[in-house]
Amino acid sequence: MDPLPLTEPVLLVLLSLAEQPRHGYSILKDIERMSGGRVVLSTGTLYGALQRLLRQGWIERFEEDMASRDRRAYRLTSRGRRNLQMEVARMRHLSKLASLRLAGKEA
């Protein structure tokens, strides 16, 4: 069983890669755009998250351009996609529960 819940940087990296494979800088920019500028990851944080996800087999790396190492891109594996879906389902359930409880309190 993979560890859930995920930290925010890890969740955002997974969400960014869920749309399409991306390389490092593209992930940074996509996360900034997704969060409306609220979350801006440093390169250290980004690569820490990427390394853990690679190790767990949730993402994989491939060469976009064989001549250059810095154009390595990342994509979700089927395991990563499955775990992301589980996490989103968990969050959806929590969100529904919170809405119900808050509505009950207000009523």
Add this chain to the structure above:
Amino acid sequence: MIQLYRRLLYLYPAAYRREFGEEMTSVFSQAHPTAEQSFLPRAKFWQRELAGLLCGAAREHFHSFTGSYDWNASRRLNMRRFPRSTIVLMTVILVGVALTIEKARVVQIKYDGFSTTSVWDTFLGFLTFGFGVMLLAAVTGWAILFALRRTGMHRLSNVQTWQDHE
């Protein structure tokens, strides 16, 4: 700036640097604010990058040392090697030493009539000195090991000095 960033990457373990160093430098150079931008965005960028690097390097060293990113799991592991009872016993011994010193001081005052020097100053001074010596020894040892590793001496054990006869 890129040169400085490259140097800061030396804070990471060598294996991590080999795997991600080039890529991180490339992303950093793309994300780096341009010279036209004002001081504040640049300062924020550097603050974020430095914090990310320091935390990331500490996390990777922790992982290479314990084999886990989970601080709690590692603490449980360490507690098995260093149980809480040891901490209690060490505290009891420290309190015993402190009480003995205090008793000796009372006896000295009783028979001499006055105390020339405070035993506490000596004791605390000794502890500080001891800690300083240990810290210095640890830093020196680490520096020697780091320098030896940079020379590639650790690879000598892998050198084959004989010829294979197939």
